[in-house]
Amino acid sequence: MTNQQYMMSIDAGTTSVRAIIFDHQGQILQKAQREFKQYFPNSGWVEHNANEIWSAVQTVISEALIAAEIPPYRIQGIGITNQRETTVIWDRHTGKPIYNAIVWQSKQTSQIADDLKQAGYTDLIHQKTGLVIDSYFSATKIKWILDNVAGARKKAENGDLYFGTIDTWLLWKLTNGHVHATDYTNASRTMLFNIHDLTWDQEILKLLDIPASMLPAVKPSSHNFGYTANFTFSGVQVPITGIAGDQQAALFGQLALEPGMVKNTYGTGAFIVMNTGLKPTISDQGLLTTIAYGIDGQVHYALEGSIFVAGSAIQWLRDGMRIIKNAGETERMAEEAADSGVYVVPAFTGLGAPYWNQSTRGAVFGLTRGTSREQFVRATLDSLAYQTKDVMNTMVNDTQLQLKTLRVDGGAANNDYLMQFQADILDVPIERSAISETTALGVAYLAGLAIDYWHDIDEIKATVGQMVKFEPHMNADVRNKCYAGWQRAVKAAQMFGDA
Numbered sequence: 001m002t003n004q005q006y007m008m009s010i011d012a013g014t015t016s017v018r019a020i021i022f023d024h025q026g027q028i029l030q031k032a033q034r035e036f037k038q039y040f041p042n043s044g045w046v047e048h049n050a051n052e053i054w055s056a057v058q059t060v061i062s063e064a065l066i067a068a069e070i071p072p073y074r075i076q077g078i079g080i081t082n083q084r085e086t087t088v089i090w091d092r093h094t095g096k097p098i099y100n101a102i103v104w105q106s107k108q109t110s111q112i113a114d115d116l117k118q119a120g121y122t123d124l125i126h127q128k129t130g131l132v133i134d135s136y137f138s139a140t141k142i143k144w145i146l147d148n149v150a151g152a153r154k155k156a157e158n159g160d161l162y163f164g165t166i167d168t169w170l171l172w173k174l175t176n177g178h179v180h181a182t183d184y185t186n187a188s189r190t191m192l193f194n195i196h197d198l199t200w201d202q203e204i205l206k207l208l209d210i211p212a213s214m215l216p217a218v219k220p221s222s223h224n225f226g227y228t229a230n231f232t233f234s235g236v237q238v239p240i241t242g243i244a245g246d247q248q249a250a251l252f253g254q255l256a257l258e259p260g261m262v263k264n265t266y267g268t269g270a271f272i273v274m275n276t277g278l279k280p281t282i283s284d285q286g287l288l289t290t291i292a293y294g295i296d297g298q299v300h301y302a303l304e305g306s307i308f309v310a311g312s313a314i315q316w317l318r319d320g321m322r323i324i325k326n327a328g329e330t331e332r333m334a335e336e337a338a339d340s341g342v343y344v345v346p347a348f349t350g351l352g353a354p355y356w357n358q359s360t361r362g363a364v365f366g367l368t369r370g371t372s373r374e375q376f377v378r379a380t381l382d383s384l385a386y387q388t389k390d391v392m393n394t395m396v397n398d399t400q401l402q403l404k405t406l407r408v409d410g411g412a413a414n415n416d417y418l419m420q421f422q423a424d425i426l427d428v429p430i431e432r433s434a435i436s437e438t439t440a441l442g443v444a445y446l447a448g449l450a451i452d453y454w455h456d457i458d459e460i461k462a463t464v465g466q467m468v469k470f471e472p473h474m475n476a477d478v479r480n481k482c483y484a485g486w487q488r489a490v491k492a493a494q495m496f497g498d499a
């Protein structure tokens, strides 16, 4: 086994980066993780320092290799998966970012989004990009940087600036400034990419005054993007052969490759993605149409429901409300809590799919003098499941496809209480993957397939472990009553925010 080759995934998430080394069985050989700093320069703004992300990535690559005790040449290929939409703009000559990376959650560009809506571009943008107009996507963030950083627009017009999402930034750094590219999945989250003809959309670029020279080349997700320039200072050139946004990578890692298959990743937010096959399905009920992956000369599409607050509501219980010590204990507390009729609507930064209401804020309903800490915790966990049901109902309506199972992953999917409640409230079985790092695994698959590390999907399927199943067993009357209460709570929270 001494000459065994491995794949390495770089998972650049919102709060931490990881390097994970996988073997041919899809098992984790080693992993290293680093958190990096979050900047909140103004209320509702969230920024990262792109150089700090790059430093953290270099560190975890080295740490993972050292801990695994393997030399760099035993890595056959690298995959990059990333927090999506987050926008970096840098000077292509000096390599220096001209502003912090504006993070997907950040609200500083809401006004630009509102202006676009007011000007009547909602349908045009929806039809072309599959997205709803929102500050969530990269387009308004690029415009904001060009409008607000001194000299930026002039430089952009002279062709001196590059834009990239985090994958593009890391690829550019790993190749020492030789490759400026992204993949279809990341491009489809910019609100600038035409998902039908697979090009940057000139009309939208003009609308936002964004020069096309800033934009990266767009390639399939499973593709040889280029070689590392100086991998861990070893001089070894490792090909980067896969790139995908983290939610799409998770879909691939769950092997949800047939139309109608759905996964939900319960991380900071929750992202429900349904594979819809080779044709885009445009939702008229607030779901996003997005590119699932590009492989073997074909582009596969997906419908997505993005929930902004999921696991971060549990962090709020810990760090804001300080009624728990760690996320893990919520499982026992919820199991112990009696039914209560309490609802927590964690709309801390507005509501995502299917509501898309930027002005809603969090709310709690149904408190009595007897409400306990455990019941409050349980209601917060339940909100993750209810938000998922809102999205799933919309997906079923949009596609007319009957949901058979929901595949789950991400930190909060480890909570057995939550997964059982999710199965009950959806009335659909839940399957939790055997490996928790599905996102990294997905991009390892994409990268490995491009270089024949894995020959085909069947070879990959043969390596997949047993999933943990949660079967629904809630009585229909109880389910309907619980969900009706949630719907009233969301409605009331929206009324309060809109007033």
Ligand SMILES: Nc1ncnc2c1ncn2[C@@H]1O[C@H](COP(=O)(O)OP(=O)(O)O)[C@@H](O)[C@H]1O
Binding pocket: 013, 014, 015, 016, 266, 267, 268, 269, 310, 311, 312, 313, 314, 315, 327, 328, 329, 330, 331, 410, 411, 412, 413, 414, 415
């Ligand atoms: N047992 C648990 N029950 C509920 N939530 C959990 C549990 N474990 C972790 N979480 C939540 O999951 C999130 C971390 O999941 P992760 O997939 O690492 O997220 P991300 O990739 O977005 O950083 C945190 O918000 C945390 O509060």
Ligand SMILES: O=P(O)(O)OC[C@H](O)CO
Binding pocket: 012, 013, 014, 015, 082, 083, 084, 085, 104, 245, 246, 247, 267, 268, 269
């Ligand atoms: O980094 P995560 O796991 O919170 O994912 C963020 C999403 O990609 C945002 O769209």
